[in-house]
Amino acid sequence: MQKNRKKMFTVLVATTLMGSLTVACSSSNTPTAETSANPKATAAGTTAPAAAPASYPLKTDKTLTYWGELPGNVTGVKAAHADIPFFQDWQKKTGVPLKFLAPPTNQGQQALNVLLASGDLPDMIEFDWQGAFPGGPEKAIKDGYILKLNDTIDKFAPNLKKYLKEHPEIDKQVKTDNGSYYSFPFIRGDDYLRVYQGPIIRKDWLDELGLPIPETIDDWYTTLKAFKEKKGATAAFSVVSVPRPFNELGNGAFAGAYGVTRDFYIDNGTIKFGPAEKGYKDFLATLHKWYEEGLIDKNFATADGKALDANMASGATGVTVNNAGGGIGKWQPLITAKDPKGVLVAAPYPVLKKGDIAMYGQKDPSFSPGGMVAITASSKNIETAAKLLDYGYSEEGHNYFNFGSEGVSYKMENGYPKYTDLVMKNPDKLAPAQALSLYVRGNYNGPFVQDKRYIEQYLALQTQRDAVTTWQKTDVDKHKLPPITATPEESTELAKIMTDLNTLVDEMTLKIILGTEPVDSFDKYQEKFKSVKLSRALEIKKASLDRYNKR
16 A cells, blocks of 8 residues: 555656646736735735625636546445536536536546646646645645635635634635645534544443443453453454554544554644654554454454444444444444444543543544645636635525525524435435535535534434544644645655655554564664654654744
8 A cells, every 4th residue: 555655646746747847838827916926915914905795696608617526425326526416506506607527436636647747727626735735735836737826815705715814723724834825725614523533332332241431541451351252242443444554543542542643743842753652662562462362353454444334233343433423323223223222422532541631532623625626727717716616605605515405405493504304314215424415515525614503413313412522522732733734845755754654654553463573673663763764754844833833
Protein backbone atom coordinates (compact mmCIF):
# COMPACT_ATOMS: atom_id res chain seq x y z
CA MET A 1 0.00 0.00 0.00
CA GLN A 2 2.79 2.41 0.92
CA LYS A 3 4.64 1.67 -2.30
CA ASN A 4 1.48 2.43 -4.22
CA ARG A 5 1.07 5.70 -2.37
CA LYS A 6 4.62 6.67 -3.12
CA LYS A 7 4.16 5.82 -6.78
CA MET A 8 0.86 7.74 -6.89
CA PHE A 9 2.53 10.81 -5.41
CA THR A 10 5.34 10.65 -7.96
CA VAL A 11 2.84 10.42 -10.81
CA LEU A 12 0.84 13.34 -9.47
CA VAL A 13 3.90 15.54 -9.11
CA ALA A 14 4.92 14.71 -12.66
CA THR A 15 1.51 15.40 -14.12
CA THR A 16 1.25 18.55 -12.03
CA LEU A 17 4.43 19.87 -13.62
CA MET A 18 3.22 18.89 -17.09
CA GLY A 19 -0.18 20.42 -16.49
CA SER A 20 1.27 23.71 -15.27
CA LEU A 21 2.71 24.36 -18.70
CA THR A 22 -0.55 23.76 -20.57
CA VAL A 23 -2.93 25.37 -18.10
CA ALA A 24 -0.76 28.42 -17.52
CA CYS A 25 -0.94 29.08 -21.23
CA SER A 26 -4.69 28.70 -21.29
CA SER A 27 -5.37 30.99 -18.33
CA SER A 28 -4.96 34.29 -20.15
CA ASN A 29 -8.71 34.88 -19.84
CA THR A 30 -8.44 35.10 -16.05
CA PRO A 31 -9.47 38.58 -14.89
CA THR A 32 -6.52 40.75 -13.93
CA ALA A 33 -8.10 41.49 -10.56
CA GLU A 34 -7.89 37.83 -9.64
CA THR A 35 -4.22 37.45 -10.34
CA SER A 36 -3.12 40.78 -8.93
CA ALA A 37 -5.11 40.65 -5.70
CA ASN A 38 -3.25 41.63 -2.54
CA PRO A 39 -1.99 38.31 -1.12
CA LYS A 40 -2.68 39.52 2.39
CA ALA A 41 -6.24 40.60 1.63
CA THR A 42 -8.99 38.58 3.24
CA ALA A 43 -12.63 38.22 2.47
CA ALA A 44 -13.34 39.33 6.00
CA GLY A 45 -10.96 42.26 5.99
CA THR A 46 -10.94 43.71 2.49
CA THR A 47 -12.19 47.25 1.91
CA ALA A 48 -14.03 46.33 -1.27
CA PRO A 49 -17.71 47.35 -1.21
CA ALA A 50 -20.09 44.57 -0.21
CA ALA A 51 -21.69 42.81 -3.15
CA ALA A 52 -25.47 42.56 -3.25
CA PRO A 53 -26.80 39.03 -2.75
CA ALA A 54 -27.73 37.31 -6.00
CA SER A 55 -31.34 36.72 -6.85
CA TYR A 56 -31.94 33.04 -7.58
CA PRO A 57 -32.57 31.50 -10.01
CA LEU A 58 -29.91 33.29 -12.05
CA LYS A 59 -30.53 34.01 -15.71
CA THR A 60 -27.80 32.47 -17.87
CA ASP A 61 -27.60 30.65 -21.18
CA LYS A 62 -24.24 29.08 -20.30
CA THR A 63 -23.79 25.48 -19.19
CA LEU A 64 -20.98 25.20 -16.65
CA THR A 65 -18.83 22.12 -16.14
CA TYR A 66 -18.36 20.56 -12.69
CA TRP A 67 -15.84 17.80 -11.88
CA GLY A 68 -16.19 15.71 -8.74
CA GLU A 69 -16.52 12.19 -7.40
CA LEU A 70 -19.93 10.60 -7.11
CA PRO A 71 -21.05 10.56 -3.44
CA GLY A 72 -20.02 7.26 -1.87
CA ASN A 73 -23.45 6.70 -0.30
CA VAL A 74 -25.15 6.54 -3.70
CA THR A 75 -22.63 4.25 -5.38
CA GLY A 76 -24.67 1.36 -6.69
CA VAL A 77 -27.89 3.34 -6.30
CA LYS A 78 -27.36 5.95 -9.03
CA ALA A 79 -24.82 5.92 -11.85
CA ALA A 80 -24.18 9.65 -12.29
CA HIS A 81 -24.67 13.08 -10.71
CA ALA A 82 -27.28 13.89 -13.34
CA ASP A 83 -29.45 11.04 -12.04
CA ILE A 84 -29.47 12.31 -8.45
CA PRO A 85 -32.41 14.53 -7.44
CA PHE A 86 -30.21 16.85 -5.35
CA PHE A 87 -28.03 17.81 -8.31
CA GLN A 88 -31.02 18.09 -10.62
CA ASP A 89 -32.83 20.51 -8.30
CA TRP A 90 -29.63 22.44 -7.45
CA GLN A 91 -29.51 23.50 -11.09
CA LYS A 92 -33.20 24.52 -11.06
CA LYS A 93 -32.92 26.51 -7.84
CA THR A 94 -29.78 28.38 -8.93
CA GLY A 95 -30.72 28.68 -12.60
CA VAL A 96 -27.30 27.36 -13.64
CA PRO A 97 -27.21 24.37 -16.03
CA LEU A 98 -24.39 21.98 -15.18
CA LYS A 99 -22.53 19.27 -17.04
CA PHE A 100 -21.07 16.84 -14.50
CA LEU A 101 -17.77 15.03 -14.98
CA ALA A 102 -17.05 12.21 -12.55
CA PRO A 103 -14.01 9.93 -12.19
CA PRO A 104 -14.44 6.19 -11.66
CA THR A 105 -15.24 5.20 -8.07
CA ASN A 106 -12.20 5.42 -5.77
CA GLN A 107 -10.02 6.74 -8.60
CA GLY A 108 -10.48 10.47 -8.07
CA GLN A 109 -6.84 11.36 -7.55
CA GLN A 110 -5.59 9.36 -10.51
CA ALA A 111 -8.29 10.80 -12.76
CA LEU A 112 -7.43 14.32 -11.62
CA ASN A 113 -3.83 13.71 -12.69
CA VAL A 114 -4.99 13.03 -16.23
CA LEU A 115 -7.35 15.99 -16.19
CA LEU A 116 -4.66 18.43 -15.06
CA ALA A 117 -2.19 17.11 -17.59
CA SER A 118 -4.70 17.59 -20.39
CA GLY A 119 -5.03 21.33 -19.77
CA ASP A 120 -8.71 21.08 -20.69
CA LEU A 121 -10.23 21.96 -17.34
CA PRO A 122 -13.87 22.31 -16.28
CA ASP A 123 -15.21 25.45 -14.61
CA MET A 124 -15.17 23.88 -11.14
CA ILE A 125 -13.31 21.03 -9.44
CA GLU A 126 -14.37 19.43 -6.16
CA PHE A 127 -11.20 18.07 -4.56
CA ASP A 128 -9.13 18.24 -1.37
CA TRP A 129 -6.67 20.92 -2.53
CA GLN A 130 -5.30 21.35 0.97
CA GLY A 131 -4.41 17.80 1.89
CA ALA A 132 -4.22 15.78 -1.33
CA PHE A 133 -2.57 18.10 -3.86
CA PRO A 134 1.27 18.08 -3.86
CA GLY A 135 2.42 21.56 -2.88
CA GLY A 136 -1.01 22.50 -1.57
CA PRO A 137 -3.41 25.18 -2.80
CA GLU A 138 -0.78 27.90 -3.30
CA LYS A 139 1.03 25.62 -5.74
CA ALA A 140 -2.25 24.89 -7.54
CA ILE A 141 -2.84 28.66 -7.83
CA LYS A 142 0.73 29.38 -8.92
CA ASP A 143 0.64 26.66 -11.57
CA GLY A 144 -2.53 28.09 -13.06
CA TYR A 145 -4.89 25.28 -12.12
CA ILE A 146 -7.24 27.06 -9.75
CA LEU A 147 -8.22 30.65 -9.10
CA LYS A 148 -7.20 32.78 -6.16
CA LEU A 149 -10.65 33.72 -4.95
CA ASN A 150 -10.12 36.86 -2.85
CA ASP A 151 -11.54 39.31 -5.40
CA THR A 152 -14.11 36.80 -6.62
CA ILE A 153 -15.53 36.38 -3.12
CA ASP A 154 -15.60 40.15 -2.66
CA LYS A 155 -17.49 40.68 -5.89
CA PHE A 156 -19.72 37.66 -6.30
CA ALA A 157 -20.00 35.69 -3.02
CA PRO A 158 -21.57 37.95 -0.37
CA ASN A 159 -23.06 35.04 1.58
CA LEU A 160 -19.73 33.29 2.09
CA LYS A 161 -18.02 36.61 2.80
CA LYS A 162 -20.55 37.45 5.50
CA TYR A 163 -20.18 34.05 7.14
CA LEU A 164 -16.38 34.29 7.27
CA LYS A 165 -16.51 37.82 8.66
CA GLU A 166 -18.79 36.59 11.45
CA HIS A 167 -16.56 33.56 12.16
CA PRO A 168 -12.91 34.75 12.21
CA GLU A 169 -11.54 31.44 13.53
CA ILE A 170 -13.03 29.59 10.58
CA ASP A 171 -11.90 32.34 8.21
CA LYS A 172 -8.38 31.62 9.46
CA GLN A 173 -8.75 27.95 8.51
CA VAL A 174 -10.06 28.34 4.95
CA LYS A 175 -7.20 30.44 3.54
CA THR A 176 -3.50 29.87 3.03
CA ASP A 177 -0.67 31.41 5.02
CA ASN A 178 -0.43 34.05 2.28
CA GLY A 179 -4.07 34.97 2.78
CA SER A 180 -5.30 33.31 -0.40
CA TYR A 181 -8.81 31.90 -0.56
CA TYR A 182 -8.87 28.96 -2.97
CA SER A 183 -12.18 27.12 -2.56
CA PHE A 184 -15.77 27.34 -1.47
CA PRO A 185 -15.39 25.29 1.73
CA PHE A 186 -17.30 22.65 3.63
CA ILE A 187 -17.79 23.88 7.20
CA ARG A 188 -19.12 21.98 10.19
CA GLY A 189 -21.43 24.54 11.77
CA ASP A 190 -21.48 23.21 15.34
CA ASP A 191 -19.05 21.52 17.72
CA TYR A 192 -21.46 18.60 17.99
CA LEU A 193 -20.86 17.86 14.30
CA ARG A 194 -17.11 17.62 14.75
CA VAL A 195 -17.12 14.46 16.90
CA TYR A 196 -18.51 11.23 15.50
CA GLN A 197 -16.12 8.39 16.37
CA GLY A 198 -14.90 6.46 19.39
CA PRO A 199 -14.91 3.12 21.25
CA ILE A 200 -18.07 0.97 20.88
CA ILE A 201 -19.03 -1.97 23.09
CA ARG A 202 -21.77 -4.60 23.55
CA LYS A 203 -23.68 -3.25 26.56
CA ASP A 204 -25.90 -6.33 26.81
CA TRP A 205 -22.82 -8.48 27.32
CA LEU A 206 -21.55 -6.18 30.04
CA ASP A 207 -24.90 -6.35 31.83
CA GLU A 208 -25.06 -10.13 31.53
CA LEU A 209 -21.56 -10.46 32.97
CA GLY A 210 -22.09 -7.85 35.68
CA LEU A 211 -19.38 -5.58 34.32
CA PRO A 212 -19.39 -1.78 34.14
CA ILE A 213 -18.56 0.15 30.99
CA PRO A 214 -14.74 0.05 30.92
CA GLU A 215 -12.79 3.24 31.59
CA THR A 216 -9.18 2.27 32.27
CA ILE A 217 -6.85 0.04 30.26
CA ASP A 218 -7.10 -2.53 33.07
CA ASP A 219 -10.90 -2.39 32.81
CA TRP A 220 -10.66 -3.03 29.08
CA TYR A 221 -8.39 -6.04 29.64
CA THR A 222 -10.83 -7.53 32.15
CA THR A 223 -13.74 -6.93 29.79
CA LEU A 224 -12.07 -8.43 26.73
CA LYS A 225 -11.07 -11.56 28.68
CA ALA A 226 -14.65 -11.98 29.85
CA PHE A 227 -16.01 -11.48 26.33
CA LYS A 228 -13.66 -14.14 24.99
CA GLU A 229 -14.03 -16.69 27.78
CA LYS A 230 -17.71 -16.28 28.69
CA LYS A 231 -19.32 -14.98 25.49
CA GLY A 232 -17.25 -16.96 23.00
CA ALA A 233 -16.06 -13.82 21.21
CA THR A 234 -13.32 -15.16 18.94
CA ALA A 235 -12.34 -11.63 17.87
CA ALA A 236 -13.34 -9.76 21.03
CA PHE A 237 -11.58 -6.58 19.87
CA SER A 238 -11.54 -5.88 16.14
CA VAL A 239 -11.11 -2.78 14.00
CA VAL A 240 -10.60 -1.95 10.34
CA SER A 241 -6.93 -2.04 9.28
CA VAL A 242 -7.35 -0.56 5.80
CA PRO A 243 -5.48 1.44 4.62
CA ARG A 244 -3.33 1.28 7.77
CA PRO A 245 -3.08 -1.16 10.69
CA PHE A 246 -5.72 -0.33 13.32
CA ASN A 247 -6.90 2.50 11.10
CA GLU A 248 -9.48 3.91 13.52
CA LEU A 249 -6.97 4.03 16.37
CA GLY A 250 -5.25 6.86 14.50
CA ASN A 251 -7.52 9.28 16.36
CA GLY A 252 -6.01 8.42 19.71
CA ALA A 253 -8.17 5.56 20.99
CA PHE A 254 -6.15 3.39 23.43
CA ALA A 255 -2.82 5.04 22.49
CA GLY A 256 -4.09 8.24 24.09
CA ALA A 257 -4.13 6.47 27.45
CA TYR A 258 -0.33 6.49 27.22
CA GLY A 259 -0.16 10.19 26.31
CA VAL A 260 0.44 9.77 22.56
CA THR A 261 -1.33 9.47 19.22
CA ARG A 262 -0.19 7.85 16.00
CA ASP A 263 0.27 11.28 14.44
CA PHE A 264 1.68 14.71 15.26
CA TYR A 265 0.24 16.43 18.32
CA ILE A 266 1.01 19.31 20.69
CA ASP A 267 2.38 18.64 24.17
CA ASN A 268 2.87 21.74 26.34
CA GLY A 269 3.49 23.87 23.27
CA THR A 270 5.88 21.41 21.60
CA ILE A 271 4.96 19.42 18.49
CA LYS A 272 5.66 15.72 18.89
CA PHE A 273 5.23 12.60 16.77
CA GLY A 274 3.52 9.89 18.79
CA PRO A 275 5.24 6.77 17.42
CA ALA A 276 8.61 8.27 18.38
CA GLU A 277 7.59 8.69 22.04
CA LYS A 278 7.90 6.13 24.84
CA GLY A 279 4.14 6.10 25.32
CA TYR A 280 3.75 4.45 21.93
CA LYS A 281 6.01 1.61 23.04
CA ASP A 282 3.76 1.05 26.06
CA PHE A 283 0.72 1.12 23.78
CA LEU A 284 2.26 -1.51 21.48
CA ALA A 285 3.22 -3.67 24.47
CA THR A 286 -0.40 -3.65 25.66
CA LEU A 287 -1.80 -4.60 22.25
CA HIS A 288 0.84 -7.32 21.87
CA LYS A 289 -0.22 -8.83 25.21
CA TRP A 290 -3.87 -8.72 24.17
CA TYR A 291 -3.07 -10.30 20.81
CA GLU A 292 -1.01 -13.07 22.41
CA GLU A 293 -3.93 -13.88 24.70
CA GLY A 294 -6.38 -14.07 21.79
CA LEU A 295 -8.33 -10.94 22.75
CA ILE A 296 -7.71 -9.21 19.41
CA ASP A 297 -8.97 -10.45 16.06
CA LYS A 298 -6.26 -12.80 14.81
CA ASN A 299 -6.85 -11.41 11.31
CA PHE A 300 -6.68 -7.77 12.41
CA ALA A 301 -3.81 -6.96 10.04
CA THR A 302 -6.00 -7.48 6.96
CA ALA A 303 -9.45 -6.69 8.39
CA ASP A 304 -11.50 -4.40 6.15
CA GLY A 305 -14.99 -2.97 6.58
CA LYS A 306 -16.73 -6.12 5.37
CA ALA A 307 -14.75 -8.31 7.76
CA LEU A 308 -15.65 -6.06 10.69
CA ASP A 309 -19.32 -6.03 9.64
CA ALA A 310 -19.31 -9.83 9.66
CA ASN A 311 -17.61 -10.01 13.07
CA MET A 312 -20.08 -7.57 14.62
CA ALA A 313 -23.14 -9.27 13.11
CA SER A 314 -22.06 -12.77 14.11
CA GLY A 315 -21.14 -11.88 17.69
CA ALA A 316 -17.46 -12.63 17.19
CA THR A 317 -16.61 -9.05 18.17
CA GLY A 318 -17.82 -7.09 21.18
CA VAL A 319 -15.46 -4.09 21.08
CA THR A 320 -14.41 -1.85 18.24
CA VAL A 321 -13.71 1.79 17.38
CA ASN A 322 -15.98 3.34 14.78
CA ASN A 323 -18.61 5.97 13.98
CA ALA A 324 -21.98 6.68 15.56
CA GLY A 325 -23.72 6.70 12.18
CA GLY A 326 -21.79 4.21 10.06
CA GLY A 327 -20.95 2.01 13.05
CA ILE A 328 -23.68 1.86 15.69
CA GLY A 329 -26.34 2.83 13.16
CA LYS A 330 -25.27 0.13 10.73
CA TRP A 331 -24.60 -2.72 13.15
CA GLN A 332 -27.43 -2.34 15.66
CA PRO A 333 -30.12 -3.82 13.37
CA LEU A 334 -27.76 -6.62 12.33
CA ILE A 335 -27.09 -7.51 15.96
CA THR A 336 -30.74 -7.23 16.96
CA ALA A 337 -31.72 -9.59 14.14
CA LYS A 338 -29.51 -12.27 15.71
CA ASP A 339 -30.02 -11.31 19.34
CA PRO A 340 -33.06 -9.14 20.18
CA LYS A 341 -31.39 -8.06 23.45
CA GLY A 342 -28.16 -6.99 21.75
CA VAL A 343 -27.25 -3.31 22.35
CA LEU A 344 -24.27 -1.30 21.18
CA VAL A 345 -23.23 1.77 23.16
CA ALA A 346 -20.31 4.15 23.25
CA ALA A 347 -17.54 3.84 25.81
CA PRO A 348 -15.28 6.71 26.83
CA TYR A 349 -11.79 6.94 25.38
CA PRO A 350 -9.56 4.74 27.60
CA VAL A 351 -7.29 6.18 30.31
CA LEU A 352 -4.77 4.66 32.71
CA LYS A 353 -6.27 6.00 35.94
CA LYS A 354 -9.99 6.03 36.75
CA GLY A 355 -11.35 9.55 36.72
CA ASP A 356 -8.78 10.91 34.27
CA ILE A 357 -9.86 12.71 31.11
CA ALA A 358 -8.59 11.10 27.90
CA MET A 359 -5.75 13.05 26.34
CA TYR A 360 -6.97 12.69 22.76
CA GLY A 361 -9.93 11.68 20.66
CA GLN A 362 -11.47 12.11 17.24
CA LYS A 363 -12.49 15.71 16.51
CA ASP A 364 -12.49 17.29 13.08
CA PRO A 365 -11.75 20.98 12.56
CA SER A 366 -14.68 23.20 11.61
CA PHE A 367 -13.22 23.43 8.11
CA SER A 368 -13.24 19.93 6.70
CA PRO A 369 -11.23 19.23 3.53
CA GLY A 370 -13.89 17.09 1.86
CA GLY A 371 -16.39 18.79 -0.40
CA MET A 372 -14.43 21.97 -1.10
CA VAL A 373 -14.91 23.36 -4.63
CA ALA A 374 -12.38 25.46 -6.54
CA ILE A 375 -12.99 27.54 -9.65
CA THR A 376 -10.39 26.80 -12.30
CA ALA A 377 -8.10 29.56 -13.52
CA SER A 378 -9.10 28.92 -17.13
CA SER A 379 -12.86 29.26 -16.55
CA LYS A 380 -14.64 31.85 -18.66
CA ASN A 381 -17.62 31.74 -16.32
CA ILE A 382 -16.12 32.93 -13.03
CA GLU A 383 -18.99 35.17 -11.95
CA THR A 384 -21.67 32.55 -12.63
CA ALA A 385 -19.64 29.79 -10.97
CA ALA A 386 -19.06 31.94 -7.88
CA LYS A 387 -22.76 32.82 -7.58
CA LEU A 388 -23.72 29.16 -8.02
CA LEU A 389 -21.36 28.13 -5.24
CA ASP A 390 -22.29 31.05 -2.99
CA TYR A 391 -25.87 29.77 -3.00
CA GLY A 392 -24.91 27.12 -0.44
CA TYR A 393 -24.12 29.82 2.14
CA SER A 394 -27.40 31.72 1.67
CA GLU A 395 -30.36 31.02 3.94
CA GLU A 396 -32.24 29.26 1.16
CA GLY A 397 -29.16 27.34 0.06
CA HIS A 398 -28.30 26.38 3.63
CA ASN A 399 -31.69 24.75 4.03
CA TYR A 400 -31.47 23.10 0.63
CA PHE A 401 -28.02 21.57 1.13
CA ASN A 402 -28.89 20.33 4.61
CA PHE A 403 -32.52 19.30 4.20
CA GLY A 404 -33.38 19.25 0.49
CA SER A 405 -36.70 20.39 -0.94
CA GLU A 406 -39.57 21.16 1.42
CA GLY A 407 -42.45 18.73 0.98
CA VAL A 408 -40.13 16.10 -0.50
CA SER A 409 -37.24 15.29 1.83
CA TYR A 410 -38.37 17.47 4.75
CA LYS A 411 -41.33 19.34 6.15
CA MET A 412 -41.38 22.21 8.63
CA GLU A 413 -42.78 21.33 12.05
CA ASN A 414 -42.92 24.27 14.47
CA GLY A 415 -40.01 25.88 12.69
CA TYR A 416 -37.92 22.69 12.66
CA PRO A 417 -37.00 21.07 9.31
CA LYS A 418 -37.92 17.43 9.88
CA TYR A 419 -36.87 14.76 7.40
CA THR A 420 -39.71 12.82 5.81
CA ASP A 421 -40.18 9.06 5.63
CA LEU A 422 -38.91 9.23 2.05
CA VAL A 423 -35.38 9.52 3.44
CA MET A 424 -35.66 8.12 6.97
CA LYS A 425 -37.89 5.13 6.16
CA ASN A 426 -37.30 4.83 2.47
CA PRO A 427 -40.00 2.87 0.59
CA ASP A 428 -37.31 1.29 -1.62
CA LYS A 429 -35.57 0.00 1.52
CA LEU A 430 -32.56 2.28 1.09
CA ALA A 431 -30.64 2.96 4.29
CA PRO A 432 -31.11 6.53 5.61
CA ALA A 433 -27.54 7.41 4.59
CA GLN A 434 -28.27 6.33 1.01
CA ALA A 435 -31.71 7.91 0.77
CA LEU A 436 -30.53 11.19 2.30
CA SER A 437 -27.65 11.40 -0.16
CA LEU A 438 -30.12 11.38 -3.04
CA TYR A 439 -31.79 14.56 -1.81
CA VAL A 440 -29.30 16.46 0.40
CA ARG A 441 -25.60 16.90 1.01
CA GLY A 442 -26.09 17.45 4.73
CA ASN A 443 -24.99 13.93 5.64
CA TYR A 444 -21.63 14.08 3.89
CA ASN A 445 -20.07 17.34 2.63
CA GLY A 446 -20.03 20.05 -0.04
CA PRO A 447 -19.79 23.84 -0.44
CA PHE A 448 -22.04 24.84 2.49
CA VAL A 449 -22.27 25.04 6.28
CA GLN A 450 -23.48 21.80 7.85
CA ASP A 451 -26.47 22.16 10.20
CA LYS A 452 -26.64 20.45 13.61
CA ARG A 453 -30.31 19.67 13.00
CA TYR A 454 -29.23 17.15 10.36
CA ILE A 455 -27.29 15.02 12.84
CA GLU A 456 -30.06 15.25 15.44
CA GLN A 457 -32.24 13.26 13.03
CA TYR A 458 -29.62 11.19 11.24
CA LEU A 459 -28.60 9.70 14.58
CA ALA A 460 -32.01 8.13 15.01
CA LEU A 461 -31.09 5.98 18.03
CA GLN A 462 -30.63 7.47 21.48
CA THR A 463 -27.49 5.34 21.83
CA GLN A 464 -26.02 7.16 18.83
CA ARG A 465 -26.77 10.60 20.26
CA ASP A 466 -25.39 9.57 23.63
CA ALA A 467 -22.24 8.32 21.88
CA VAL A 468 -21.33 11.76 20.58
CA THR A 469 -21.73 13.22 24.08
CA THR A 470 -19.54 10.47 25.55
CA TRP A 471 -16.79 10.86 22.94
CA GLN A 472 -16.70 14.64 23.31
CA LYS A 473 -15.21 14.31 26.80
CA THR A 474 -11.49 14.44 25.95
CA ASP A 475 -8.67 16.98 26.07
CA VAL A 476 -8.18 16.83 22.31
CA ASP A 477 -8.47 20.62 21.94
CA LYS A 478 -5.28 21.03 23.96
CA HIS A 479 -3.30 18.66 21.78
CA LYS A 480 -4.68 18.61 18.24
CA LEU A 481 -2.89 20.65 15.58
CA PRO A 482 -5.10 23.14 13.74
CA PRO A 483 -5.45 22.74 9.93
CA ILE A 484 -1.97 24.06 9.17
CA THR A 485 -0.48 24.09 5.66
CA ALA A 486 3.07 23.68 4.45
CA THR A 487 4.55 25.86 1.71
CA PRO A 488 4.69 24.27 -1.76
CA GLU A 489 8.36 23.46 -1.25
CA GLU A 490 7.82 22.10 2.25
CA SER A 491 4.81 20.11 1.10
CA THR A 492 6.81 18.23 -1.52
CA GLU A 493 9.57 17.50 0.98
CA LEU A 494 7.13 16.52 3.73
CA ALA A 495 5.19 14.15 1.47
CA LYS A 496 8.32 12.07 0.84
CA ILE A 497 9.28 12.06 4.50
CA MET A 498 5.80 11.01 5.59
CA THR A 499 5.62 8.19 3.06
CA ASP A 500 8.82 6.72 4.50
CA LEU A 501 7.87 7.53 8.08
CA ASN A 502 4.41 5.99 7.89
CA THR A 503 5.85 2.89 6.25
CA LEU A 504 8.15 2.47 9.25
CA VAL A 505 5.36 3.12 11.75
CA ASP A 506 3.11 0.54 10.12
CA GLU A 507 5.92 -2.01 9.96
CA MET A 508 6.81 -1.45 13.61
CA THR A 509 3.18 -1.56 14.72
CA LEU A 510 2.41 -4.82 12.94
CA LYS A 511 5.60 -6.66 13.84
CA ILE A 512 5.53 -5.78 17.53
CA ILE A 513 1.83 -6.52 18.01
CA LEU A 514 2.06 -9.79 16.07
CA GLY A 515 5.20 -10.73 18.02
CA THR A 516 7.46 -11.23 15.01
CA GLU A 517 9.73 -8.69 16.70
CA PRO A 518 10.09 -8.10 20.46
CA VAL A 519 8.66 -4.97 22.08
CA ASP A 520 12.21 -3.75 22.69
CA SER A 521 12.78 -3.51 18.93
CA PHE A 522 10.88 -0.23 19.32
CA ASP A 523 14.24 1.38 20.17
CA LYS A 524 15.69 0.20 16.86
CA TYR A 525 12.88 1.89 14.99
CA GLN A 526 13.59 5.18 16.74
CA GLU A 527 17.00 5.17 15.07
CA LYS A 528 15.34 4.46 11.72
CA PHE A 529 13.01 7.44 12.26
CA LYS A 530 16.09 9.64 12.36
CA SER A 531 17.29 8.31 9.01
CA VAL A 532 14.00 9.20 7.30
CA LYS A 533 14.24 12.77 8.64
CA LEU A 534 11.59 12.86 11.35
CA SER A 535 13.36 15.89 12.80
CA ARG A 536 12.86 17.74 9.51
CA ALA A 537 9.16 16.83 9.47
CA LEU A 538 8.84 18.29 12.97
CA GLU A 539 10.58 21.47 11.79
CA ILE A 540 8.14 21.82 8.88
CA LYS A 541 5.16 21.26 11.18
CA LYS A 542 6.43 23.90 13.61
CA ALA A 543 7.03 26.43 10.83
CA SER A 544 3.54 25.74 9.47
CA LEU A 545 1.98 26.21 12.92
CA ASP A 546 3.87 29.47 13.45
CA ARG A 547 2.57 30.81 10.13
CA TYR A 548 -0.96 29.64 10.91
CA ASN A 549 -0.93 31.50 14.22
CA LYS A 550 0.01 34.69 12.38
CA ARG A 551 -2.84 34.50 9.86
